[in-house]
Amino acid sequence: MVGGEFLSEPDPSMPETLPVHVPATTVARLRAEARTERALSAPLPPGELSFSLRRGRRMLEDPLGLLLHCHRRYGPVFSLRLLTLPTVWMIGAEANHFLTVSGRDHVSWRDGLMGEMIPLIGDGLLTTDGEAHDRARRLIQPVFSRRALEGQITLMVQEVDAALAALGPTPGTVDIYAWTRRLALGIALRGLFGLPADAARRERLGDSFEAGLGFFYHQQWTQMLRGPGSPWARMVAQRRRLVALIDEEIARRRREGAAGEDVLSRLIAAGEAGADRLSDTEICDQVLTLLFAGHDTTTSTVSFLLYELARHPRELEHLLAEIDGAPCGPEALFDGLPHLEAVLAETLRLYPAAWWGPRRVRTSFDFAGHTVPAGAMVQYSSWVTHRLPELFPDPEAFLPDRFLSGAVAALPVGAYAPFGAGPRICVGKRFGELEIKVILLRLLARYRPELAAGYRLGIRQAPTLSPREGMPVRLLPRD
Numbered sequence: 001m002v003g004g005e006f007l008s009e010p011d012p013s014m015p016e017t018l019p020v021h022v023p024a025t026t027v028a029r030l031r032a033e034a035r036t037e038r039a040l041s042a043p044l045p046p047g048e049l050s051f052s053l054r055r056g057r058r059m060l061e062d063p064l065g066l067l068l069h070c071h072r073r074y075g076p077v078f079s080l081r082l083l084t085l086p087t088v089w090m091i092g093a094e095a096n097h098f099l100t101v102s103g104r105d106h107v108s109w110r111d112g113l114m115g116e117m118i119p120l121i122g123d124g125l126l127t128t129d130g131e132a133h134d135r136a137r138r139l140i141q142p143v144f145s146r147r148a149l150e151g152q153i154t155l156m157v158q159e160v161d162a163a164l165a166a167l168g169p170t171p172g173t174v175d176i177y178a179w180t181r182r183l184a185l186g187i188a189l190r191g192l193f194g195l196p197a198d199a200a201r202r203e204r205l206g207d208s209f210e211a212g213l214g215f216f217y218h219q220q221w222t223q224m225l226r227g228p229g230s231p232w233a234r235m236v237a238q239r240r241r242l243v244a245l246i247d248e249e250i251a252r253r254r255r256e257g258a259a260g261e262d263v264l265s266r267l268i269a270a271g272e273a274g275a276d277r278l279s280d281t282e283i284c285d286q287v288l289t290l291l292f293a294g295h296d297t298t299t300s301t302v303s304f305l306l307y308e309l310a311r312h313p314r315e316l317e318h319l320l321a322e323i324d325g326a327p328c329g330p331e332a333l334f335d336g337l338p339h340l341e342a343v344l345a346e347t348l349r350l351y352p353a354a355w356w357g358p359r360r361v362r363t364s365f366d367f368a369g370h371t372v373p374a375g376a377m378v379q380y381s382s383w384v385t386h387r388l389p390e391l392f393p394d395p396e397a398f399l400p401d402r403f404l405s406g407a408v409a410a411l412p413v414g415a416y417a418p419f420g421a422g423p424r425i426c427v428g429k430r431f432g433e434l435e436i437k438v439i440l441l442r443l444l445a446r447y448r449p450e451l452a453a454g455y456r457l458g459i460r461q462a463p464t465l466s467p468r469e470g471m472p473v474r475l476l477p478r479d
């Protein structure tokens with residue numbers, strides 16, 4: 001595989017407990033990129049391939065604007081050099097469908113930029129391909145079935161109510177991003193790991209996880225630094241700590257024979273029988289992957305949703321009329337709240353937290369009149385597709401009615417893809433949607449959101465879309 005060479009160079013500075021598929025030193029990495037580019041089996045599709053610091057900066061500050069501009073100029077397939085790295089972008093409904101469904105065998109997740117996460121989360125669903133991925137997916141998918149999730153509603157309600165109680169009757173202005181982030185981590189640690197609210201283990205695991213994830217919020221150039229004291233070294237140390245904590249938890253469950261409904265217990269049980277068994281290392285990487293994938297995505301979605309509701313009082317009133325008095329049970333949460341569904345869907349159209357799907361081309365393919373060669377980095381983007389006026393008229397406007405009127409359902413397949421699509425569609429979609437709905441139902445029963453005076457939304461794009469400076473929201477008691 002041409003592209004595999006890039007991320008597979010063993011890094012002698014890496015501890016042996018980590019997988020070797022990680023970026024090597026800065027110089028080795030740049031050399032590997034150049035070698036991979038020279039080995040491409042055909043020229044990249046047309047686009048902007050000169051080196052440009054300005055473009056690199058714009059990609060960090062306004063990726064949506066840059067990619068929409070290139071789409072208008074070059075069409076659905078174009079190339080962009082981002083600092084030294086040449087990338088191919090495929091935009092639109094057909095492109096989304098191709099990279100997630102019909103053409104997915106041409107591409108690898110692990111060898112694309114998703115592989116950057118391996119040093120923290122290891123070899124889980126997000127960073128593996130082929131049989132290794134499919135076997136784990138077969139085991140994990142049932143944990144997120146509707147029936148299995150019904151058992152998680154009570155604990156979600158308890159966690160949300162505790163977080164609301166901590167706000168008190170007149171919370172004033174709250175950074176809703178920070179508040180939800182802590183809450184979502186608590187829900188994940190309880191739902192995924194079965195750790196009760198008062199367990200010290202939960203605090204340690206949560207703190208280490210946040211500290212490890214902090215690496216990906218650093219400026220890109222500081223992420224390239226290596227050596228003692230670098231963000232990289234701190235992240236590697238946190239990974240080691242997380243693995244030790246999770247191993248300890250797995251051993252404890254085995255010793256005490258404690259079986260629960262949480263994801264970790266189910267994976268341990270699945271690891272004890274059957275041909276598809278997972279080793280302890282695999283279990284550890286899978287739970288870290290779920291924690292990563294399910295934590296910031298739901299947090300950002302709740303924040304963006306409250307932001308839009310605060311700016312659209314009419315939508316807020318419609319929603320309150322629907323949810324006031326609605327039971328917080330499975331019937332309502334899964335199927336019974338169409339306006340809430342529409343508000344959530346429109347929020348995910350405007351701000352799909354996992355906004356791009358990075359891949360590496362394994363075998364060349366032709367798309368929309370261009371050849372995309374083996375070895376190239378290629379990505380689809382739901383965010384950019386969701387802002388195309390030919391698919392979503394008035395694309396910048398927050399209009400939940402699009403989802404109620406059936407207009408979105410009539411769009412071509414692939415047009416709306418906040419959870420990806422195909423066999424690798426987000427495995428935690430139901431969990432995430434359920435969690436977001438429980439948070440909203442409980443929060444909006446007590447408070448009306450209003451944006452803090454002078455607040456202007458800035459969006460950070462990595463590792464997922466989130467409000468750049470947090471989100472100060474005034475929570476006004478409803479009665």
Ligand code: HEM
Nearest residue numbers: 125293294297298301354357418419420424426427428432
């Ligand atoms: C609003 C919340 C969420 C959004 C918008 C979201 C979005 C996505 C997207 C777009 C993908 C596919 C990426 C691609 O094609 O490259 C994905 C995959 C994934 N998501 Fe989510 N996600 C959310 C919540 C969750 C939650 C709560 C969990 C776990 C508890 C989770 C776990 C995963 C995993 C493990 C994958 C990889 C699946 C595979 O490759 O088989 N996600 N998610």
